[in-house]
Amino acid sequence: MTEVKGWHVFSGFAGAFGIIIAVNLTLAYKAVATFPGLEVKNxxxxxxxxxxxxxxxxxxxxxxxxxxxxxxxxxxxxxxxxxxxxxxxxxxxxxxxxxxxxxxxxxxxxxxxxxxxxxxxxxxxxxxxxxxxxxxxxxxxxxxxxxxx
CATH class of the missing domain: 2.60.40 (Immunoglobulin-like)
Structure with missing residues (x-):
């Protein structure tokens, strides 16, 4: 069995949070890019x-x-x-x-x-x-x- 070192734990956390951040940014971009926007200018x-x-x-x-x-x-x-x-x-x-x-x-x-x-x-x-x-x-x-x- 391999020993779990600090960099293993860090890599796991960084990968998981990287995926979460990437998904959130993608959804935010899609929400802004596809929303029709304002009904009236003023x-x-x-x-x-x-x-x-x-x-x-x-x-x-x-x-x-x-x-x-x-x-x-x-x-x-x-x-x-x-x-x-x-x-x-x-x-x-x-x-x-x-x-x-x-x-x-x-x-x-x-x-x-x-x-x-x-x-x-x-x-x-x-x-x-x-x-x-x-x-x-x-x-x-x-x-x-x-x-x-």
């Missing part, structure tokens, strides 16, 4: 009109939902139970925590919903939507997309 400025914008958006009475079936993203915007097609200013479809897979869907209306082909799979998907109502009201919402199997 939160103070955005907060000044938040309540007014929210009231105007709620006054539209829109019922908005999105779901993913296969590779087809369906966006339903109902006003008084009737499907409508507002002007889509921007739409970004992607994972909730990673902007690497974000895409801009090209919607077409089929009489019931706005539909677009997207590249998606398992995961927590979001649709960040900006649309303009006929009266000029801006509608902004992050919609959690339901994945149908």
């Amino acid at each position: 939160s103070y400025v955005a907060s000044q009109s938040f309540d007014r914008d929210r009231r105007a958006q709620l006054a539209l009475g829109w019922d908005v939902s999105a779901h993913l079936e296969g590779h087809v993203l369906s966006l339903k915007i109902l006003q008084d139970g009737v499907a409508i097609t507002p002007q889509i200013l921007s739409a970004t479809f992607g994972l909730a925590t990673n902007v690497a897979f974000d895409e801009t869907p090209e919607f077409s209306f089929d009489g019931q919903a706005l539909r677009a082909d997207v590249i998606a799979g398992e995961g927590n998907w979001n649709l960040r939507l900006k649309a303009r109502a006929e009266d000029g009201t801006l509608f902004q919402q992050r919609i959690i997309v339901k994945v149908s199997s």
Whole structure:
């Protein structure tokens, strides 16, 4: 049996802590590199009109939902139970925590919903939507997309 010397113990501790530090640094880098970041550039400025914008958006009475079936993203915007097609200013479809897979869907209306082909799979998907109502009201919402199997 070999005798355990001080340098053996030191090597074991250094190796174990080296692995822990390497894993932590890798996870920290991945968290920072893949996080979408800020929703707005200046939160103070955005907060000044938040309540007014929210009231105007709620006054539209829109019922908005999105779901993913296969590779087809369906966006339903109902006003008084009737499907409508507002002007889509921007739409970004992607994972909730990673902007690497974000895409801009090209919607077409089929009489019931706005539909677009997207590249998606398992995961927590979001649709960040900006649309303009006929009266000029801006509608902004992050919609959690339901994945149908």
